[in-house]
Amino acid sequence: SQQGEEDPQALSIQEGENATMNCSYKTSINNLQWYRQNSGRGLVHLILIRSNEREKHSGRLRVTLDTSKKSSSLLITASRAADTASYFCATGYNQGGKLIFGQGTELSVKP
Amino acid sequence: EPEVTQTPSHQVTQMGQEVILRCVPISNHLYFYWYRQILGQKVEFLVSFYNNEISEKSEIFDDQFSVERPDGSNFTLKIRSTKLEDSAMYFCASSELAVKYEQYFGPGTRLTVT
Numbered sequence: 001s002q003q004g005e006e007d008p009q010a011l012s013i014q015e016g017e018n019a020t021m022n023c024s025y026k027t028s029i030n031n032l033q034w035y036r037q038n039s040g041r042g043l044v045h046l047i048l049i050r051s052n053e054r055e056k057h058s059g060r061l062r063v064t065l066d067t068s069k070k071s072s073s074l075l076i077t078a079s080r081a082a083d084t085a086s087y088f089c090a091t092g093y094n095q096g097g098k099l100i101f102g103q104g105t106e107l108s109v110k111p
Numbered sequence: 112e113p114e115v116t117q118t119p120s121h122q123v124t125q126m127g128q129e130v131i132l133r134c135v136p137i138s139n140h141l142y143f144y145w146y147r148q149i150l151g152q153k154v155e156f157l158v159s160f161y162n163n164e165i166s167e168k169s170e171i172f173d174d175q176f177s178v179e180r181p182d183g184s185n186f187t188l189k190i191r192s193t194k195l196e197d198s199a200m201y202f203c204a205s206s207e208l209a210v211k212y213e214q215y216f217g218p219g220t221r222l223t224v225t
Contacts, residue, residue: 092212101155
């Protein structure tokens with residue numbers, strides 16, 4: 001398997017707190033992408049980080065990538081109830097190639 | 112903002128029947144994909160399509176599956192003889208590739224095989 005596990009599998013926090021989700025993978029990648037999925041709905045692209053990048057920001061999202069440890073983390077700052085969803089990392093092994101998804105982290109943000 | 116669209120949103124079919132799932136990728140995108148997600152499981156890659164041919168496919172994408180770009184806008188996934196285990200959410204995605212290779216997903220088609 002090219003993809004490892006995401007942890008935690010489930011995370012419950014209060015509104016205003018930060019949420020951190022981790023993703024590990026097993027073989028060298030070209031890029032890593034994070035997606036959000038609301039229950040039973042489609043996948044919303046959040047952010048892409050390339051293998052030569054270490055950190056990327058987009059609004060309240062911060063993604064880090066450590067290629068030596070083959071891991072990435074997604075930090076959502078100042079969480080809101082609307083952030084409640086499942087979050088997936090997906091690894092890309094070449095430009096335009098398939099994405100391999102993790103099992104996801106189910107985030108619940110309580111108002 | 113441009114988005115990937117998929118039709119139908121829900122398809123119910125009987126085992127052994129053929130189904131065609133339709134997608135309209137984002138207009139300037141060059142790479143097209145199909146993924147599926149069985150209920151409660153992870154999203155799985157099925158096939159990628161570039162320059163009017165399959166560029167990569169998974170073990171899931173056997174002879175029962177085919178893809179086509181019948182015109183300049185649509186991208187279809189055909190399952191020739193559906194099985195119960197084909198029940199899943201099927202997602203189409205597209206990517207611009209040239210400079211940006213984020214993959215943007217459609218809302219999915221929920222396929223139920225009875």
